[in-house]
Amino acid sequence: MSKLQSAPTLNDVARKAGVSTATVSRCLNAPDRVVEETRQRVMSVVDTLGYTPNFAARVMAAKRTFTIGAIIPTMENAIFARGLQAFQEELHQRGYTLLVSSSAYRPEVEEEQIRTLVARGADGLLLIGHDRDPKIYDYLDRQKVPALVAWSYIPNTRAPSIGFDNRQAMQTLADRVIGLGHTEIAMISGISQGNDRARLRIEGARDALRMHGMHPEELSIIETSYEIENGAEAFARLISQDPRPTAILCGNDVLAAGALRQAQNMGLDVPGDVSITGFDDIELARIVSPALTTVHVPHREMGGKAALELIEMVEKSTVGNTIRLQTEIVERHSLGPANKS
């Protein structure tokens, strides 16, 4: 009972097994470069000592961490949860570890976290959306850390991306809304500043208006952060406008759920009195009643493919492909024909 000091090191194992540190290292990292008998002896010492290699030391020596970092805007709601889960599963299968942090939609926080992750040796980074200070991309280039953008598809940008066309998706949905006879349409959007998804969804809605000869400025929009309460509040303000909107497009399902609740609190029938649409198709969309008509996003596919693509970028030092995924409208019960009263 000596050695209470601290965790055993490679050296301790080597000495106790009567071999050199190099051999122990090989047993762990390239077992076939060591003869069976030696390996067994070493491994049993590893076990009895409860040895775990020191990660920092390994990283320093080997210059690889097998770690991928991801920074998502929020963990408070489920928007990124499913995709991230798939991302992590795929990474794990390929021997990588995922480090996640959330930036609370704050650019400074995101930047700090990017630096933290890079300093920690992340081999690659997953970022959400394209909008950020170009200096960050410079920094990433300089540090030679590949980054892949997800949840957004915009070709020919600084970083490769995997995602869907937010603009087009919202345009299709709005087109459908208009097709149902709605002319008084309002929108509850996330904060578009620094958020290309939010910005493009707004643009998409405007595109649809234009396509139908309506003036895009007619679309009254409230921007607010993605929280149920905010959706509710925005709904209350929008619905009291004159002329009163008959359809409200929401920037995501969370906002839509809030709007829906507020509508119900105000005694309004959805979609009888007012239609509400969501975006993302998270679980929430199916739970509320009426269930939300929304844009389905292939979360798991996106997460899984992002992992593969990023690993490719890391291992082959390629610049990465930009991949477009398809979305589709799922019609449930929160959208109905316009009810001209």
Add this chain to the structure above:
Amino acid sequence: MSKLQSAPTLNDVARKAGVSTATVSRCLNAPDRVVEETRQRVMSVVDTLGYTPNFAARVMAAKRTFTIGAIIPTMENAIFARGLQAFQEELHQRGYTLLVSSSAYRPEVEEEQIRTLVARGADGLLLIGHDRDPKIYDYLDRQKVPALVAWSYIPNTRAPSIGFDNRQAMQTLADRVIGLGHTEIAMISGISQGNDRARLRIEGARDALRMHGMHPEELSIIETSYEIENGAEAFARLISQDPRPTAILCGNDVLAAGALRQAQNMGLDVPGDVSITGFDDIELARIVSPALTTVHVPHREMGGKAALELIEMVEKSTVGNTIRLQTEIVERHSLGPANKS
């Protein structure tokens, strides 16, 4: 334009600023130990070079990472999101970084992740619930990495914990249900194997039955993993039993939301035909209609205090205090009096 090679090191900065590496290191870590003028010169070199200290090297030399690891069972639903967010905010304020991973409720995965986090030099660990192989606690002791358990309050265990009394909370809720005249009660629980929260909630429900002279074995229970669909399915099975339950206690809000949806799909009125209760009081509980009567858990308080406690354990090498938080029943609309038909 030379030095395309790789990221600049401390050495590069030192040379370019005409000082020793020690001085540069001091500028970064103990600015007041260096004279103003020198510091400015060094810092400007740091900026122009875009130098970021190499984390692994720093860790190796300093033996501290200012990193805390947390392993949660799932990120797919919001159960842990709010608490974790508070945890992370508090840590961040204290200069620590949080590394999160999710184990998907799989003990082997959790164990692997604990080892990964420790190897990565986590200064401390946040774990959810007490149930795990005692060997893991041995390992943690040996590695001298303090661990704090959250979401559960059980004194005199291997690890200190911060949380609430799951058993007592469910007992109180069940007591209320029985007080409303329900005698045919069923329960949809999470998988209790390896999950003390689930196990204790079941026990709590049984306690309540006992208190009212009912036989605890009468409580029919379906255990299933925490997903909406599973809640729905379990509800369908339970409701077709004879005698038909008039109240269904759910292990958490997710399960309850599923049960509720299924009830509605089956044309049952809640709480007229059947009452449903949740647990955790996540956002979901307020969104569904009728809103869930559930057990409110002080998520943010738990997360914040966990951070403080864990930092204390790390910095002062103390064993940590076990802290009990209060829960309370929030009465909304999914629980009503028994309707004897």
Add this chain to the structure above:
DNA sequence: TTTCCCTTTGTAAGCGCTTACATGGATAAT
């Protein structure tokens, strides 16, 4: 038998940082 090659293992040089200790100059105390 001799030569060559291949396999297994050891030796030791870093990886980029922090920090105990050493140094030297300036200031304060005597």
Add this chain to the structure above:
DNA sequence: ATTATCCATGTAAGCGCTTACAAAGGGAAA
């Protein structure tokens, strides 16, 4: 003026690992 102090900075020893290279031994080929 001399000595003691203190402050700013430099020197250099690790931290625990990986890996290029060297060494040694055992066949296979000639």
